[in-house]
Amino acid sequence: MVMRLEYTLTENDYIAFNKSHYARSPSMRSQFARSRVYMAGVFFFLPVLLAVTFSGFTYIWAGVAGGVITAVLIYWIYPKFYWKIIDKNLRKYLREGRSNAPWEMQAVLSLEEDGMHFSIGPNASVSPYSSVRDIVTENGAVYIYVDSLQGAIIPAGAAGKDEFVSALKAKLPSNP
Incomplete structure (x- = not known):
């Protein structure tokens, strides 16, 4: 028979497949988890660095508090940006060498x-x-x-x- x-x-079918594969792949999940933590860490130290740079160690507590808040926000919103970047790069790959036609x-x-x-x-x-x-x-x-x-x-x-x-x-x- x-x-x-x-x-x-x-292209939407192809992108949905790749996103599904990324979400189920153990190596991609661990890469995503690491990058999410790294980004939160970087954004934790930015307010601390700014506080120390502009006020010495007088307001380091404000820098640490701002760093914690910023790190939590970045950790929380990072997945949206991560999937947007993947979507954008896949569309760019599919349309490479052509106009913006789907x-x-x-x-x-x-x-x-x-x-x-x-x-x-x-x-x-x-x-x-x-x-x-x-x-x-x-x-x-x-x-x-x-x-x-x-x-x-x-x-x-x-x-x-x-x-x-x-x-x-x-x-x-x-x-x-």
């Missing part, structure tokens, strides 16, 4: 006897069913991880997505 799914993959590609995903066939634009690949590592459903979209550096994105609005995923899971040697 050959099952085929055709859909349009947009990135959009036609994608075809099919289940055949020899494996899962995936093509996006002019590029095509075939992955045996044994190479499927994980199937993640998040916010209506489905992310199929193949090996360590490949994956397929099925956006939330793709027609026939649920049937396709069920058929794929049935073909897997060990159902993830």
Whole structure:
């Protein structure tokens, strides 16, 4: 039985996949936690440094209090800026070398006897069913991880997505 799914993959789908992957990746989570603490530390010392520079050690207590407040605020709002920077950089990467036109590609995903066939634009690949590592459903979209550096994105609005995923899971040697 050959099952085929055709859909349009947009830059928002690609960005949602990358953000989802970053949020679930242990190395990215630890990098985020470290950078969040480092930023809070830097912003703690700025008011302390200003207080010592302009008043000597007379008002260091004000610098420490301001540093604590600033560090807590930065620790609290840092995730918003972090995800905005990731979003901006991914959009820049997708639109590189072109105008500011949104990135959009036609994608075809099919289940055949020899494996899962995936093509996006002019590029095509075939992955045996044994190479499927994980199937993640998040916010209506489905992310199929193949090996360590490949994956397929099925956006939330793709027609026939649920049937396709069920058929794929049935073909897997060990159902993830």
